[in-house]
Amino acid sequence: MLDAAQLENSKSMSIIVTKGSLDWAYPPFILASTAASMDLEVTMFFTFYGLPLLKKEMNPKFTTVGNAAMEMPMMGTHIAMPNIVGVLPGVGAMAGTMMKNLMAKKGVAPLEDLREACVELDVRMIACQMTMDLFEYSPEDMIDGIELGGAATYIETASKSDINLFI
Amino acid sequence: MAEQTLNAEGLNCPLPIIKAKKMLKTMAPGDVLNVRATDPGSVADFAAFCNQTGNELLSSGSEGEVYTFQIKRG
Numbered sequence: 001m002l003d004a005a006q007l008e009n010s011k012s013m014s015i016i017v018t019k020g021s022l023d024w025a026y027p028p029f030i031l032a033s034t035a036a037s038m039d040l041e042v043t044m045f046f047t048f049y050g051l052p053l054l055k056k057e058m059n060p061k062f063t064t065v066g067n068a069a070m071e072m073p074m075m076g077t078h079i080a081m082p083n084i085v086g087v088l089p090g091v092g093a094m095a096g097t098m099m100k101n102l103m104a105k106k107g108v109a110p111l112e113d114l115r116e117a118c119v120e121l122d123v124r125m126i127a128c129q130m131t132m133d134l135f136e137y138s139p140e141d142m143i144d145g146i147e148l149g150g151a152a153t154y155i156e157t158a159s160k161s162d163i164n165l166f167i
Numbered sequence: 168m169a170e171q172t173l174n175a176e177g178l179n180c181p182l183p184i185i186k187a188k189k190m191l192k193t194m195a196p197g198d199v200l201n202v203r204a205t206d207p208g209s210v211a212d213f214a215a216f217c218n219q220t221g222n223e224l225l226s227s228g229s230e231g232e233v234y235t236f237q238i239k240r241g
């Protein structure tokens with residue numbers, strides 16, 4: 001049997017970040033900032049809808065639509081929102097505000113703070129060049145210190161990383 | 168040996184770990200960081216953090232609803 005105590009701890013991690021909504025933006029920034037705090041070398045590759053998370057003015061949106069498992073704690077119980085309600089004008093923005101308020105109340109860090117922690121901890125951030133072209137972003141839209149690269153850049157990094165995640 | 172204290176009460180995962188790391192970076196090997204946290208997950212997380220980073224978890228306990236940790240900078 002594998003004896004975990006005999007194994008070396010991992011020293012590097014990469015994450016492909018493909019989603020940029022408020023809820024999906026948390027896992028990559030939480031894991032990257034924590035891993036960097038634990039002395040791992042961390043690379044984040046932002047592609048498709050993950051790319052806006054590198055914008056100077058980050059404003060991730062939130063929707064309940066298509067999120068069948070989502071339920072919010074309310075008055076001692078949990079309330080789910082039917083998709084048909086979620087598509088009404090203003091409901092997504094309202095749900096997003098509720099989510100941010102809930103997070104603040106529970107001491108969950110604002111996304112901006114986690115991204116800032118990643119920058120301070122020297123997490124390497126790569127913006128997918130193809131997605132930059134596709135959605136017409138320019139490097140000036142993005143925070144300082146990021147790199148531009150493509151699939152080959154990511155694969156080279158991933159091939160040397162102990163942990164590779166796709167989120 | 169210098170001692171410092173981090174009050175991470177009210178903060179949720181992963182903020183206690185990130186703030187602890189930030190303070191440990193400024194301290195000298197052998198210095199001790201005392202952490203106070205209310206996140207129940209921090210009990211498992213500070214043990215894991217110390218295992219991974221080579222800092223030593225001198226003690227892990229609780230006072231009422233506050234979890235306390237003593238971490239010796241490695």
